[in-house]
Amino acid sequence: MSRFNAVLHRTGDRIGLPPAVRSLILVEIAADLEDLFQHYLRQGLSEDEAAARAEEMVDLSDDALAELVNIHSDARGWAERVVQRSQPFWERIAMALIVLFFVAIAAVEPEWDLMLQTSVFIWPVLAILGILLIFVAIQLFGGWNGASPRRLRDALATPLFLGAASAVTGFVGFGIGMYSTLKRMAAAPQHAGGLFAQAILNGTSTLVVALLVTLVAAVVWFFLAGRVARIENEASKIFPEVH
């Protein structure tokens, strides 16, 4: 690596991207430089000639650099937010406590009939939960360990979207259920009390399940973001000198 330190420094200085993303690009360039160097040595060039030739081949023009920065600029926001603060210990403890709290509540005071009280809006919520579980399975069995940070970073939006979709479905379902019940209450005032109680029960139970799905999505996002942060922080240590 020392042979090409200077050119890597110069290139690193010209790549206007967050350190972690920049480091990954530099790691790739460094490996190609080394391979090209070996290739030219095998062709019979002297060490100096082979090194010069390799550097010449890997030289990034201003246009190429601008394009590279542009391609990775979508990663900037994520990288800057996720990488520069990789979930401190207290955040992980807080997340674990929140999850444990819900598990404890469910264990101490189980509401087994909650699902039986839900409205028709429970179906889209369950569909969202199903998609979320498939997403988790894909992440776990589809190369969690060997996954590129870019792929994982791209995947970060999915649990956020699913969590938001579940919460919105729960709230909209609650609103529509209440509207429908209020109409029926106006038509049959003598049954208003019973109708109202039933509507509140159905709407609330659906909303609770929807928000629990949102919580699961948040936990999935939290672990995924932590994984991205660890990979990118690890990568950024490879070239600490260019930070």
Add this chain to the structure above:
Amino acid sequence: MTDQELEMKNLARSGHEALILATLAAGPRHGYQLALEIDEHSGGSFRFNHGTLYPILHDLEARGFITGSWTEPAGKRRRRQYALTKKGQAHLAELRRSWEAYFKALFNVIGRVES
């Protein structure tokens, strides 16, 4: 992609993409292998500077046509290896059709003028 789109697009870039995707169709490759193989198979007609290669590779990856993964051979530096995805195979097939149509149209004109 229609033939008209190929005309409107930057031809060199489209050609570079086709060369890279076609080479990756034979199996996963590292960046430097791609450049050397394209150079060799084209008889030196398509000589890639790696500086040009990286933005194209990263763009193809961002568009889902290829995937990049890190390999770490024993005792060697980590390397980025690229592989063609199913989406990339479909894109390559489209590029092939577009380029065939493009060259057919081109030679319809060139051939007519020559004769």
